Amino acid sequence: MSSRRFASQSLVRLLGHWQQPGSRMPLWRQLADALRLLILDGRLALDTRLPGERELAAALAVSRTTVGSALAHLREEGYLESRHGSGSRVLLPAGRPMQASAVSGEGVDLSTAALGAGPEIHQAYTHAIAALPQHLQQTGYERFGLPALRETIAARYSARGVPTQADEIMIVNGAVSGLAMVLRMLTGPGDRVVVDHPTYPLAIAAIQGASCRPVGVSLPERGWDVAGFAATVAQTSPRLAWLMPDFHNPTGRCMDIATRQAIADIAANTRTTLVVDETMVDLWYDAPPPAPLAAFNSRASVITIGSAGKSFWGGLRLGWIRAPARTLAALAQARDTLDLGSPLLEQLATQWLIEHEAQILPARRQMLALRRDICGALMREHFPQWRFEVPQGGLSYWIELPDSVATSLAARAETQGIHLGTGTRFGLAGAFDRYLRIPFTLESAALEEALLKIKTLWLPLDKAETPFRRRVI
Missing domain, CATH: 1.10.10.10 (Winged helix-like DNA-binding domain superfamily/Winged helix DNA-binding domain)
Known part of the structure; x- marks a missing residue:
């Protein structure tokens, strides 16, 4: 090759x-x-x-x-x-992984915002194995997914304010896989795709991997730039727009009702398909998010992508797409060139987890909210020059540094076995070198140890006078 x-x-x-x-x-x-x-x-x-x-x-x-x-x-x-x-x-040295595990002998990974599995994952797989025999007489090939799981997810959407039938749900192998499938169906080489800027790195990679051109709409200090979104859509005529309104990655912000309505109206009026990523929707700490964006304008073409990865465990590698049944039928044809369906055991485990989410998710949110607050306190104590807002949800802080030194700091940290997520990973053409994304998914003791190591690397980069004072909300 x-x-x-x-x-x-x-x-x-x-x-x-x-x-x-x-x-x-x-x-x-x-x-x-x-x-x-x-x-x-x-x-x-x-x-x-x-x-x-x-x-x-x-x-x-x-x-x-x-x-x-x-x-x-x-x-x-x-x-x-x-x-x-x-x-x-x-290339990579023999035996060297692309990233270190979150905490291991190889170092600390502060570039990945994800949690390890809790005891509920073992329970879910135990129930899945017990339920598996009744499915073994079938082929196991389900392009749309396990009917019972599709019904469960449809009911979940209906409860959140957007009536949904099981035939409007397709099970896929994770949110990124779902996005890749949508891109394959709706776009061609050179097509433009509007994204928030900054945004999730793997979404950028998927868009570029489909030979499309991501077009960024800069996020303002708070919320979303509705006028900027409208102008970008009008000027670039994109094939679609990919958005993450529910605890946006990396900023953690949540799109309010008025903005959802405005974005949905723009999409309807310009006939622009919205692909909405709800990967973080369950990870709220102060208040649950508003109704899904698909609920705000019935004329808008909205494809919603969900995932079990952040809500429960990334190892499930399971997601879903909510869209009109006719759209899913077209997606199924595009899927035939990618895979023949999602693993049955993971679908059974995810069904059990969703059915028991009322017992699982509150404790998970409470634990993460505590880690969020501890992480914020540690950064205020050890890095008073860093500027950040407390995220409303999600798994990480979006840090603004006094100067464009994120790459320098991350390069130094790498030599000490700490892998940092620089802002440039979340931007287009090398943007956001004065930003870091710091997840609060590690246990508090491990996080404090990592931050203290980073502090020794940060001090030589810090300048005597910073151009702004710390601001936290």
């Missing part, structure tokens, strides 16, 4: 502000650390071919010796393979 060449300007944008002002670390080492971070994040895909040393040095405005030393160091570590006349190709 031939490797894809990465353009030098694209790489420069991804690297962001990789140089560390005032650092005693050699410049070549700073560059090597920043490139390694891109590889471990997955933003530099495996088998990608980097620009040549001369071209990259010119693009970065550094000496060729600096670039050569950085690439040589990464080759020694096993992150690059170089051949004369063919440039350097990205």
